[in-house]
Amino acid sequence: MLCTVALAALQNVVDPELGLNVVDLGLIYQVDFDDPGKTIYLTMTLTTRFCPMGESLAAAVTRALQSTFPHDDVSVLLTFDPPWDHTRISAEGKMFLNK
Template sequence: MAQINEAEVMDALRECYDPEIPVNIVDLGLVYGIDIQEEDASVNVTMTLTAIGCPMAGEVIEEVESRVKQVENVQNCKVDLTFDPPWSPERMTEDAKWELGMI
């Protein structure tokens, strides 16, 4: 059975950007978790958005699924959107805060 590399999945997620903020979704703190299912070569991504009702939600989810499916040995990707806990700027990495001029 082929292994899915978690670091490669995270790298793929770092290629996905919030459409309104020029920072990737990992550094923004939007990714709450990834669950790799080796038996069916799938990855489930639990994530949130910066705002409930984001008009770009569909595009963000499509991009996440598309990027993760490009990772070696990944056959399928499913995004579970949650707003619990709600996103807040405290979830951002220091790099993201620097990029946005918050530090």
């Protein structure tokens, strides 16, 4: 239930280069709650290691989760293992991108 709420909040975080939210883009790898009211651990990636919007996207993800869960701390881990590729894009995302 909490993960569903978190993913819904993250659908408001849009990659400015593609115009697609980070969930449908497949950038969110994992969301874990350590005792509700304590810490949310989120693992995400970027489309490339050198994404110029990386820091901005991670900050926007943090803000979205803090807004939805104001009593929790948020810890965002950026990883490139496994590396992102287009197969991670959701069906809705592919329709949005016309792929």
